[in-house]
Amino acid sequence: MLRIGLTGGIAAGKSLVAARLQERGAVLIDADRLAREVVAPGTDGLAAVVDAFGSGVLAGDGSLDRPALGAVVFGDDGARATLNGIIHPRVRAEAARRIAAAPHDAVVVQDIPLLVETGQAEAFMLVIVVQAPAEARVRRMIEQRGMSAEDARARMAAQASDAERAAVADVLLTNDGSVDALTDAVDRFWDERIGPFEAALLAGRPGERGNARARGADAGWSPDDGVLARAAARIRRSGGDAVGAVEVTAGDGVPDLVVSPGSTAGGAAGNDDDALTAEASTGDALAGAVTAAGYPPVPGSDGLHAAADPAQPVVVRIRRGDRTP
The missing domain is CATH 3.40.50.300 (P-loop containing nucleotide triphosphate hydrolases)
Incomplete structure (x- = not known):
């Protein structure tokens, strides 16, 4: 939808x-x-x-x-x-x-x-x-x-x-x-x-320009501050407390935004297995929030999402635990 x-x-x-x-x-x-x-x-x-x-x-x-x-x-x-x-x-x-x-x-x-x-x-x-x-x-x-x-x-x-x-x-x-x-x-x-926006959402994939930009191709577009601010606000609203920082990266490269887990994401980990499970749960929660905001996952990537909107192909990376994939 x-x-x-x-x-x-x-x-x-x-x-x-x-x-x-x-x-x-x-x-x-x-x-x-x-x-x-x-x-x-x-x-x-x-x-x-x-x-x-x-x-x-x-x-x-x-x-x-x-x-x-x-x-x-x-x-x-x-x-x-x-x-x-x-x-x-x-x-x-x-x-x-x-x-x-x-x-x-x-x-x-x-x-x-x-x-x-x-x-x-x-x-x-x-x-x-x-x-x-x-x-x-x-x-x-x-x-x-x-x-x-x-x-x-x-x-x-x-x-x-x-x-x-x-x-x-x-x-x-x-x-x-x-x-x-x-x-x-x-x-x-x-x-x-x-x-095209609706078609991309239904397919669960980014728009063509977002997908290309996430893979390093020249999409002929770089987001301005207003576009990034609106994208960050949508992701925060979508994820609530599960979303922590939404950082704007420097320069014209990708990703444009990096999303970190919030205070309610994941949970306490008693051992290495628990830690891996908590990290996976955190990543899933963030991925769901980012996707629901209009930024589906880039096929074949690890933690990259991009806009379904064909006119504003913002690229988002999800930070899992202490690493950024």
Whole structure:
């Protein structure tokens, strides 16, 4: 399964990208839609909102009065944090249920407006950010949502900045042209990157460029600091306490990252046989974490992994015990 995070500022065009990815075959999980569902009438989520903010946030039919709730929390950091504490855990639980129900070979796209603000980027093998010029976004909010220019800019200011979103992006889609141009860009991305990425994951092998680079061939690419930082964060998130240090190696050679065991990997060893067993267990745990983050093993190698992503063939080496194979 290839899990992709999709985000973008308000009125940037993220919904159009999400719809096109779904048309191409992705399983789409829309966080905004889930956020509405978890506070639908009769849910414990709605009950929690009423407990926190009072019955004044209910409409006459017993449903959530979103404008009334918005008036309460907008501009009040404490109230917004309370609301997020009610909504976000329920949204994540429902998203996890839907991911578990998806086919093993699915491309799952999670449309999360606040992906950056909630620190979820490293949970995905790939992050897509949709951006658009600020004035174009303001114009869309005025024309399509009936907002004033002042309100539109306030909504934009309350979200992460373009620079903050770009820092977590593996792919930046700029929506500064026609709908057809953006749709064509999504199609190219699906054909040239998502398709090969998913195929490599299903085969349990790195992408062609990652495999070649791990074997010393010239892949025509060297990772920059941002790519390596995102790869390291994904591996740490995947492995949890089983992963210790994730070190960036010097220079343009391979591997790019070396992963060491953490405090919970392996175990106490009473003799040489126990030590070998513990080392093997540690290596297996690390290999599983690295693979789950999107970096499958290089066939025939001892401890080398490389990215399934064809555009970012990062090479990772697993350190086993006191040695680096």
